[in-house]
Amino acid sequence: MNTSVLRIACAALLVVLGIWAGAEFRSSRGAAQRLHGIAVPAGEASAPNPSDLARTPEGAGADGASPPDPLLPGVLPPSKIPDRLPQFSLADRAGKATSIASFGGKSLIINFWATWCAPCRSEIPLLEALHSEWAGRDVSVVGVAVDYPDKVLEFADRFKIRYPLLIGEQDALEAAASLGVESPVFPFTVFTDRRGEIVALFIGELHRPQAELILSQVQNLNKDLVQLPAARHAIEEGLHALTAKNPG
Numbered sequence: 001m002n003t004s005v006l007r008i009a010c011a012a013l014l015v016v017l018g019i020w021a022g023a024e025f026r027s028s029r030g031a032a033q034r035l036h037g038i039a040v041p042a043g044e045a046s047a048p049n050p051s052d053l054a055r056t057p058e059g060a061g062a063d064g065a066s067p068p069d070p071l072l073p074g075v076l077p078p079s080k081i082p083d084r085l086p087q088f089s090l091a092d093r094a095g096k097a098t099s100i101a102s103f104g105g106k107s108l109i110i111n112f113w114a115t116w117c118a119p120c121r122s123e124i125p126l127l128e129a130l131h132s133e134w135a136g137r138d139v140s141v142v143g144v145a146v147d148y149p150d151k152v153l154e155f156a157d158r159f160k161i162r163y164p165l166l167i168g169e170q171d172a173l174e175a176a177a178s179l180g181v182e183s184p185v186f187p188f189t190v191f192t193d194r195r196g197e198i199v200a201l202f203i204g205e206l207h208r209p210q211a212e213l214i215l216s217q218v219q220n221l222n223k224d225l226v227q228l229p230a231a232r233h234a235i236e237e238g239l240h241a242l243t244a245k246n247p248g
Helices: 003-027 118-133 149-158 170-178 208-222 228-245
Strands: 032-035 038-041 089-091 097-099 107-113 139-146 165-168 188-192 198-203
Touching: 089 170, 107 118, 107 208, 118 139, 118 208, 139 149, 139 170, 149 165, 165 170, 188 208, 198 208, 198 228, 208 228
Parallel strands: 089 165, 107 139, 139 165
Antiparallel strands: 032 038, 089 097, 107 188, 188 198
């Protein structure tokens, strides 16, 4: 085969691969899934493995309802979110091993992100605002950066991230897997109550309406006004309503 023909063949292959990759990425956007009885809109997210498919965990949801609907293609792989926040330790900004348990006694907004993820950058101002606005109600934002420490520190300085950060590579991926997200799509955010129970796991870029909906139920749990299954059900219904109102 002469050189010109080989070049044409290689170029054609690259075009085909590019079209396929674009289609796979688009299929992972705008999907919705249910995890542990909580509706989790995928929204805008960046996926290391966007072609991974997911299925619904077997059995009923946490509130005793019927099994969740089948998932759409292009969302997260099968997994089960634990009832309570698993214990893990990662380096803080100074490189000191820090346990997530050191934030115990507070409700947590644990945001998993990476420096290369565009939706992660977009939600930083909201996370900063939530950390400030909810500090007086014993709610803390904790960022978990799944990235190289030098990149994270430079990024955090540039974007003036003031909430606590934990940083890891493989160990941070293992922390994500312990939460049921074994092939992570970034960003994703875990909400816990003051007891360390996982109230919701939100996939994709977080926006204020979703955050305030979830945090209102977290506060109800902290005040013993509702039980966890009822709070999860209210969040599920509320997220569905928000998605229907703003389908884009």
